Amino acid sequence: MSGGSLAFQQYQKLQVNRARQLTQMRERLTELGDDYGLQQLDTMMAEFGATGPTSPDDPVGAFLTELVQQTKDALADLGTSRATLDGVWAVALKREAFSARMTRFTDGSGLVAVSDATFSLCGLYAQAMGLAGQLGPVPQVLTGLLRYYNTQQRVFGIAGKLEIRLEPEATQAAGLFHYLAAQFVVAHELAHYVLGHASSVSAFAPDEYLPVCSESHQLEAEADLHALRVVRRACEQLFDDLPPGGGQAALGAVGAAIGTLAVHVTEQALFVRRGASHPPARQRAAALLREMNFAERKLAEESFGSALAVTEAASSTGASAVPFSSGMIGSAPVHTPLDPSYLRTIEVFDELQCRSPEWYLNLLDQAGRELGEPWLTDGAQLAAEGDSAAALRIWGVPKGNIGALCDPQQPLTFCALFKKLQTSFTAREIPGDRLRAYSIAAAMLVSESLSGDTGRASADETWIDA
Template sequence: MSGGSLAFRQYELLKEDRASQLAQMRERMTELGDDRGLRQLDAMMTEFGALGPQSPDDPVGEMLTALTRETKDILADLGASRTAMDDLWVMAIDLDAFSARMRRFTDGSGLVTVSDATFGLCGLYAEVLALTGQRGIEPQVLSGLLRFYNTQQRVFGLRGKLGIRLEPVALGNAHLLLYLASQFVLAHELAHYLLGHPSSVSAFAPEEYLPVCSESHQLEAEADLHALRVVRRAFEGGEAAFGAVGAVIGMLAVHVTEQALFVRRGASHPPARQRAAALIQEMTPEERAFAKEAFDLTLAATEAACETGAGSVPFTAGMFGSAPIHTPLSPSHLQTAEVFDALQCLSRESYLTTLDQASREFGEPWLADGARLAAEGDSAGALRTWGVPKGKIGALCDPKEPLTFNALHSKLQDAFTQCGIPKSHVPVYAIAAAMLVGEFLKGDGLGDQRNSH
């Protein structure tokens, strides 16, 4: 590979400080009193260090390097030019508002970036499917795990994932499915590069603007098919159908990011159901049976976990039943997640009532005034009345700019704090305001455009 290409320069600029991240992780676990987790982390890092890695603080990067090498070898076996991949770089970065993307530079080099969160979500699905093999079908467990994750992201902007204790055989299956799902996502992006697709086309980067058109959907289908061929080849010596399940997991991981974390997405991608159906048609009967079963088990739970507003079922720890879920978090933290998710499952009238009551309680009529403007569809007027700075409102309301719920919620929290709302009440009122105004921000442009196709 060339070390002077534009892609390589960007690769060097974006490199994460994994040693610092590891130190922060240990500090956070110490604060939580997670002695068991610390022991597991130290044991894992000791075992990892004994392998003689080039980057002793970066097991994710080492895994991705090996995965990239294997994936490129498979693509070459399938007919891709090795020369074309010589200046194609791959890296993982600590950003949560996308899954993976490919960027093509003017000198012909390419850079694929994969979010750390993508591996986390793929791991969550892999663990739940492995748990299903261990205990039987419990779809509410997946819904609970995903709703907790989504609430952490939407409200706090944090990557919070609860763990599952698995028996050795199930744990091995989970690791295998994680690997294949990660390979599917990576192979999809590499395929975009090799097929000459533009940088803006990627069903794993929902924060990028991509107009709705059948051509973009066709490009995604082409990349999906190439990625399926890779995971199929990667495991052809064993149960080849595991590769098909890995493809399903990769699709659902991006589906969660796109559907749950964004108020307004910058791209319109084929729905997970449509993408999976197209791939299933390309599978062997054995693969098809495995993939369809995994998809049927997980899709309904995934869609339920992504729903907000009236009629949605919020997260409760009771969803886990007797499933072996483990977490260092205190019961009060889980209860907070329950409260905040429940606040996202109310009707428009409930949010109006909440802000009207707050307006009277604190003697702040602007809270209710903004709520009424939001309910009437005047998003900019509502945000202005609530104290969001003028310079921020344009981006929040721009139909061509993607918008995460966390970005909207954070701006409202800052505004309410500046306006003197008691700190203990700010998150609740900010959620109510974000849910109320977000309904119209979603449909101010791209949402309506999507629904017309």
Template sequence: MSGERLAFRQYKKLQVNRARQLSQMRVRLTELGDDRGLRELDTMMTEFGATGPQAPEDPVGETLAELVREMKDALADLGASRTILGDVWAVALKRDAFSARMTRFTDNSGLVAVSDATLSLCGVYAQALGLAGRRGPEPQVLTGVLRYYYVQQRVFGLAGKLEIRLEPEAAETAVLFQYLAAQFVLAHELAHYVLGHTSAVSAFAPDEYVPVCSESHQLETEADLHALRAVRRTCERLFDELPPEGGEAALGAVGAAIGMLAVHATEQGLFVRRGASHPPARKRAAALLREMRPNERKLAQETLDLALTATEAASTIGAGAVPFTPAMYGSAPIHTPLGPSYLKTTEVCDAIQCRPREWYVELFDQVGRELNEPWLADGAHLAAEGEPALALRTWGLPKGSIGALCDPEQPLTFNALYMKLRAAFTSRGLREDHLLAYGIAAATLVSEPLSE
């Protein structure tokens, strides 16, 4: 029985209380005075309820269950055993510090976990591509939206995003792209399972405790290509009135490109140290393009040209990077219920992360004198000299935390580092209004030696 399988037991334990999540969303939208957002949320839930779902307050879970059914059918069409596919489950988690992973249990059952944040980021790309379909390529729009997303993740630990409000036809295209991208993310993990990959490494789970220089590129390429074939097969089913070479079926290639880049963006944006060494995005993109049919390749190449350019620009941190500013998206129909002051805070937070190393040392030299806190400058000089452990100790972090932060085999998110520094600065008596800027500056300065 499925209930006896270890993966199924874990699946039941990990399921998110979506009713509570929806309640929290309504409270937050009410606090922000976002009446339109409330109406849209309630309309969405009403329409969802009318479809007769098994879980009326869990559209994420219902969508994931539908995706799992479709991908299992596609993988079975490609030769996977239905019996084997019956022993793998998938769950969506309200966690931001990972993207997706497949876990194989001792009884050989499998569990795929996908983060809500990854599905959300697929939507960010899909909306930008929907806009590009109406207005033409505008890489700076996607760059700006991605940089905003990165700041929310890196500093505040939130999957906060700006919404691109599209006309109905473009919005439908974006929803389809997001769905296909989610299919690819899920199919990649299921592919690891059906292909018999036993490595604990997953290209989509950069927070795993595994060696940073893990040898897993070939397995990841195999999973990528098998996932592409599975998404292609679901498109052929979806557009079954068209021949296999029909243009609509090639949309699966676009979904694959978005799904791959959404995970790559998570790795680049969140992590100081990632849990595995994965093929670069352009190398993975090239492998996917080689696998595609000519009509798929043309459509996917157009997507990748836009999305890769924006992703690389948005994920660059440090001297020479272009920080977030609302001017990036110009006249694009961007919406957020948060006020101008919040956007300004985001802009300042990103600007702090885009300075040369000397700037941080000079900053802490100055504030150390002004606040009569020389330890701030002392720590900055140690970090700049490539002594992260001594810098963290000087800044007041406890010994246990320093060991974990400096362990080269443990993945490390920027947010985790920032929060540790913020707590240490608080314990040393820094005022609340200093914590944000100085915490980001310290985390950015010490990130380089920690990442090596």
């Protein structure tokens, strides 16, 4: 399809200004005094520039372009016509809670959109795999890395993560797994397009909402299985110089598992209320495993036997959760340019999210008495009783915002709820040293009544479908 399609027009409109983003990254690293980080960034950009890219400031776009082309090549090998594939475009967006989706336009063209944060999460899992290959199993390190990431997202709304510095061989392995995981995400969305699925809530789009229905589950399962076949074929093409039957295609199974986990941690950790039209991660994983041959299944099970449990431990909040601590990282080669006090800040914020409803009620009740602000106490009592709308109203959230926050048909991230409360508490002149703590406590207290039935996986589901 020509570049004049509706999808291409939208693709052009959605392009991120990567030059500005790059400038901001350099400014932030300079502010932190991270000379190593600046050196790494400049080295990466110099190496990227030497490849002769059409957009020298956009390595993300170049990564996605290469990824999409190889995915389309694999789809063509599996029987999709080139004419059909020419009708779909892909763009990377700087949106944190959003994962990925495909939109089909009235002229038949399609647009796949993937968030930078999804690519970032795929990279985090892949680096943890590389570290496991370097040091042996380190589930507590992955738990810590994910909890740090989740707290950054929930409180600050940014995809901040700690850097793992790997040895060259482990770096190469992590890079491969990152690529394959990102390819599975893209392949899933492209599968929706080539299979003729109408635009709908995707299994990689927890920021949209539709009621659960068996038809959508079936469509998502079809897209997952086709994406697995695509990544499998792409692996065979990638290693076409190796003799057949060497198990290289099985690497695609690892990519599929990482891609599924990346969206699972997003929906479990970041959303108070999310879209529920797609199958739970455990169900998706079990279906994928049934599709795999022996070599694929063995590699997936060896690599990810405990990954989902770790992911869920890192995504949980409340009194039973174990908060982030720097001790989770231990002696692993994890780096951050931030002052050690910032790690303690993340520890404190995560600790605040790992308390009981009674603890939040007592904290806000005591705060209301100490500050002479009875509305804090009254709102906490209403929230504890399940009257979230009344609690938000007393806490000063504008009426127009309360409707959206309490609408069970709209997705809601914890960060959006937290920021609304923080803004209200700021207007009520809550002291700055207590502002975030009280805002987190209020958001946690009201979250349970706002969540409703979000289609969370049941406790008796298992990662490996026996």
